[in-house]
Amino acid sequence: MPLIDHVGVDRIYGPFVLLKGTPDVGFGELAQIRMKNGDHRLGQVVLNGEDATLVQVFSGTSDLVPETTAVRFLGRPLEMKLSPALIGRVFSGLGEPRDDCGPVYSAYSKDVNGSPLNPMARVYPRNFIQTGISAIDVLVTLIRGQKLPIFSGNGLPHNKLAVQIANQSQLVGEENFAVVFAGIGVKRDDAAYFMEELFEKGRTKNMVVFLNLADDPVIERIATPRFALTVGEYLAFELNMHVLVIMTDITNYCEALREIGVAKGEVPSRKGYPGYMYSDLASLYERAGVLKGIQGSLTQIPILTMPNDDITHPIPDLTGFITEGQIVLSRELDSRGIYPPIDVLASLSRLMKDGIGKGYTREDHPDLASQLYASYSRVQDVRALASVIGEDELSQIDISYMDFGKSFENTFIKQSYDEDRDISESLDIGWKLLKMLPRNELTRISKEEADARLK
Amino acid sequence: MEKQGIIIMTNGPVVKARGIREFAMHEMVYVGEMRLMGEIIRIDEDEATIQVYEDTQGLKAGEPVFGRGEPLSIALGPGLLGNIFDGVGRPLGALYEKGGIFIPRGIKVPEIDTEKTWELEPEVKVGDIATSGTVIATIKETPLVSHKVMVPPGLEGEFTFVLPKGTFKADVTVAKVRDSRGQEIEIPMVQRWPVRVPRPCRQHLTPKEPLITGQRVIDGFFPIAKGGVAAIPGGFGTGKTVTQHQLAKWSEATVVVYIGCGERGNEMTDVLEEFPELEDPRSGRPLMERTILVANTSNMPVAAREASIYTGITMAEYYRDMGYDVAVMADSTSRWAEALREISGRMEEIPAEEGFPAYLPSRLAEFYERAGRVVTLNGDMGSVTIIGAVSPPGGDFTEPVTRHTKRFVRCFWALDKSLANARHFPAINWVDSYSEYVGEVEDWFSLNVDTGWSELRKRAKDLLAEDERIQQVVRLVGEDVLPDSERLIAFTSYLIKNGYLQQGAFGPDSFSPPSKGFAILSLIMHFYDRAFALIRQGVPFSLLRGGDAVANLVHLKELSSEELEAQLPKIREKLDAFMEKTGSERLAARGR
């Protein structure tokens, strides 16, 4: 069927154009909005009825003239062309080439929205990824196929940490390891940093990049992570690669969602974000995992900056409700010069329970992790007390907690940007630290374990 | 000919259709050429609003809508146990086999496997009276559960045909009944039931027996009754799902229905992989043999999420009607409420608080009211216990879903972010949580665990409450200034928290029978009493906390209940000996 141009639109508001009398349009269908000067923009049908169709224009509606704007419905959803030749390429946030290598040729393409994975098709992720970072490996263990976001704040070294994880995670440098990077409303510098550190300096041979820069159209941000994940799924589940998808900054993505919701006149939920933001974010984050009978895996590290460092803000909050844990960065540790400034008590890896211990990392790992958490959490109480009554007034036991806390931060959490610690090394540091505390205080460790490890 | 309307508008999961005067409110429909599943949720003159249970991408105005002549219903029969279904009752296993790793749209599979055969044992004969609920035949559905094929509610008469003993597929007619009007009605092995309608029972009874969960903080402090309702609210990562999984594993129910409502795919996989390997502590059989999973994960269509709660509870009521104790876990009811909100928003209804529709509280009430201990239609006793997780935004319990849920549940297990951050699990806060069933189940505990159960529970809770006050002082001035009697309270509370309330889900302590918890707690309180007496005689507290026998009190939970029972006298002896010795040495020294 030939594609028809509908010339003239009836309403233009926010990122939307409304057309009357276009019955043969499918919900979610892709549309091309053509301007008189020959430029065209992409849009998507977000509401369609028998007498009107509402199209959301990805690059915005500025300069559109109602009389001369033509809309052509393409009869297909927003898609990404897929082929092994994608590897090494850089695309815009809407999947158009951003490098000089020309268009991707392939007869095979997929709807970027993906489809829900059948839970029956999943395999529970259990394989530990060593990142070489003690705080992560021992206390917030990353598992292949996990979705583990970094909750950060403006000015904190989340990019550096994400790069370190990507560069040090085992498998790096192997043929079947790939990084897909989605820059969502990122600054040009940040984008350049990632490309340079991962691609040029780093050991990652296989990389695909989608970039929506800070000055690129806001609405496009809705599509950017979906392109990245579609490629991620293709590499992982069709080409059997182990794929790490880094998406930054989810906060920009959510802001775009809010903008659309407001423009549509929807009833907002908390802080003006749409009521369906949970489901929308889930449609991104759930696109991770390990599947039956498939060699590859898709691991996600989304990065978000918490507005005002507030973890109860809807963006980190809804993310935390969907992802399998979170790595939280602390401004306080950062200001004390501790890199990586991981707030281990607020951080969590939900998948570590089945991916550590005997047969996975080391037998003593679960109890050690639990004890380090408990002891370090006690440190916080003691510090609070010390700030009230003064360190001199502390009891003997409390003083040992103060010392433990300092050493824990300076020798366990703190490490340098290129320091790649083996898991055994990290665990041993943990045990050494526990020796600073009285044996009676170590209630999470069985007596046998304590006898063996704390000689 | 099929009834037919046409689509006039598509807005995400909500579709409007015209030409539906023949359709019924809440009728199930097929939407579009792809025949997506949907349900009519509003009728305005000639227009219906339909919520669609599958992704609506590509739907066009003018496509047809077909009526199915029944409200949203699911198939009930043997083969539910051990299986996993989506929110509208489609078996995910069959969808996987037919559709692959992603769930395709418009796919149709039989809801109950009609290839599988069952050994049928008739319980009635021709000429017998048939009334609602009469058990026609039994089928060993799994080694754990005997499935009863019953006369559907509302049908009475006389059996004119009964299928003889034998092996049959699920699509057979098991009996025929001539009703009072002389009509002969066929009763199939697999029966359908509209999910939004509660299945009837003869009478509701007050709960009496606790549902033993094997979790000390629950059984010992905040018990739930069989037929009771509980909520577990908590911010992200505080342990709702782990607790729900624990309850699904260890609860003393005959059948468990676990509803994953808008949560993670991997959590369902976890259950699917783990439960077949885990043994029911009572029968030694794999737990999967008594478990039904309903999974509508967060990335599946939102309207089907709304339905999943009803699908799950209907399955539970069906097994209740066979005379069983059924436990339902719903993780998370907040996602269900959000699905309501999303659909309501698309229908442009006027919202009440935070965008939720005004009917949110009544929907919550209707759901929780489907729990209860009942006399079934055939005079047996059965129960449905509901345990709903609540996910308050920002962990704030004053938000609408938590607040309204609180009105309808009688057991509230409040999860606490700071406990979770300190890795005190289960992070159930002992001050904010409550159970209104304590009075009703006390007798059971005193009969089956120990006559001192209530007294011990009360003393331990009072001690913790006292400790809460003391800790406020400690936070201001440190422990050193406390009088010894208060330091003892603080220390004993520490023992209770670490040695009793804390219970790891992933180790040998995962299931703790009430007797084990009772033994640990009585030892800790025994220590308290002895120490209290000594302190009054002037023995300094610092001498009493040091001994190995005292430190050992936090490690008792690592023992299995058998080991603990065997070693109990010795442990107690050691503790007494230490106290004795410390006390008399000190007093002697002073006397000199």
Ligand SMILES: Nc1ncnc2c1ncn2[C@@H]1O[C@H](COP(=O)(O)OP(=O)(O)OP(=O)(O)O)[C@@H](O)[C@H]1O
């Ligand atoms: N009883 C327990 N024993 C040991 N660990 C636990 C226990 N309960 C919770 N945890 C720990 O807490 C983590 C988070 O728990 P869980 O996944 O149940 O949180 P949740 O409240 O369901 O969060 P969300 O709302 O995001 O789904 C688990 O991965 C586990 O590490």
Ligand SMILES: [Mg+2]
């Ligand atoms: Mg959960």
